[in-house]
Amino acid sequence: MTLKPGDQVITGYRDHGHMLACGMSANGVMAELTGRRGGLSKGKGGSMHMFSLEKHFYGGHGIVGAQVSLGTGLAFANRYRGNDNVALAYFGDGAANQGQVYESFNMAELWKLPVVYVIENNRYAMGTAVTRASAQSDFSRRGISFNIPGKQVDGMDVRAVKAAGEEAVAWCRAGNGPFILEMQTYRYRGHSMSDPAKYRTREEVEKVRHDSDPIEQVRNRLLAGKVSEDELKKIDAEVREIVNESADFAQKDPEPDPSELWTDVYR
Numbered sequence: 401m402t403l404k405p406g407d408q409v410i411t412g413y414r415d416h417g418h419m420l421a422c423g424m425s426a427n428g429v430m431a432e433l434t435g436r437r438g439g440l441s442k443g444k445g446g447s448m449h450m451f452s453l454e455k456h457f458y459g460g461h462g463i464v465g466a467q468v469s470l471g472t473g474l475a476f477a478n479r480y481r482g483n484d485n486v487a488l489a490y491f492g493d494g495a496a497n498q499g500q501v502y503e504s505f506n507m508a509e510l511w512k513l514p515v516v517y518v519i520e521n522n523r524y525a526m527g528t529a530v531t532r533a534s535a536q537s538d539f540s541r542r543g544i545s546f547n548i549p550g551k552q553v554d555g556m557d558v559r560a561v562k563a564a565g566e567e568a569v570a571w572c573r574a575g576n577g578p579f580i581l582e583m584q585t586y587r588y589r590g591h592s593m594s595d596p597a598k599y600r601t602r603e604e605v606e607k608v609r610h611d612s613d614p615i616e617q618v619r620n621r622l623l624a625g626k627v628s629e630d631e632l633k634k635i636d637a638e639v640r641e642i643v644n645e646s647a648d649f650a651q652k653d654p655e656p657d658p659s660e661l662w663t664d665v666y667r
């Protein structure tokens with residue numbers, strides 16, 4: 401909501417939501433998840449490596465932290481070309497401990513590159529809690545020694561996220577250099593299908609769901625306002641329809657032809 405056409409987005413493997421938010425079709429996301437021709441990376445990138453040049457979405461990256469340097473490079477390109485585009489680089493609390501993040505921070509501030517670093521602090525990196533892995537767990541402070549301003553944000557409140565996003569993007573667009581946003585959020589599920597999440601209690605997960613789920617918060621605010629339960633049910637049904645349609649599309653779409661093995665490898 402805070403970006404304009406031409407601004408770039410890059411993130412890690414947890415990319416499906418970002419892509420939908422950036423205006424990519426549910427069909428394209430679902431077909432890529434299942435490795436089909438109609439997928440956003442033509443079925444060759446899979447869940448972790450989705451990409452859309454048209455929407456200025458540069459992936460989907462499987463190497464933890466790599467997108468931070470690449471995102472800084474996108475911002476460098478903006479500066480070099482003299483446009484006023486801003487790059488958004490998303491990464492996790494675990495990725496925030498990678499060395500290349502700090503090399504990127506240094507260059508970004510030194511050259512006043514227009515990049516918003518969005519640290520999604522969901523409290524876990526695979527099975528490791530932030531408190532076990534991070535000497536400084538206030539991630540908004542991670543840019544202090546480079547003079548990069550940062551802000552801690554309630555990432556479960558869409559209004560706070562939008563307001564902070566506007567501030568950070570405006571800062572970068574005005575030529576002030578990078579900005580760090582720590583989005584405080586939570587990972588409900590295990591890291592992957594093979595993660596039974598035994599490193600935390602069921603109560604902890606349930607408490608976050610109950611107290612601060614971002615969608616429930618919006619729902620409750622709408623209900624307290626002028627929106628009826630029936631209207632919300634209609635929206636739910638519409639979303640369900642989009643999901644079902646995209647699953648159907650993906651299942652019917654063929655896999656890439658073997659002749660495509662060497663195409664689109666480098667752009």
Ligand SMILES: Cc1ncc(C[n+]2csc(CCOP(=O)(O)OP(=O)(O)O)c2C)c(N)n1
Pocket residue numbers: 414462463464465491492493494495496520522524525526587591
């Ligand atoms: C360089 C590198 N090291 C390790 C891994 C294995 N790995 C995949 S995800 C992950 C945890 C990352 O956690 P975080 O940055 O907090 O992101 P989250 O999954 O919580 O969104 C690890 C260690 C990897 N993909 N790349």
Ligand SMILES: [Mg+2]
Pocket residue numbers: 492493494520521522523524525526
């Ligand atoms: Mg994490």
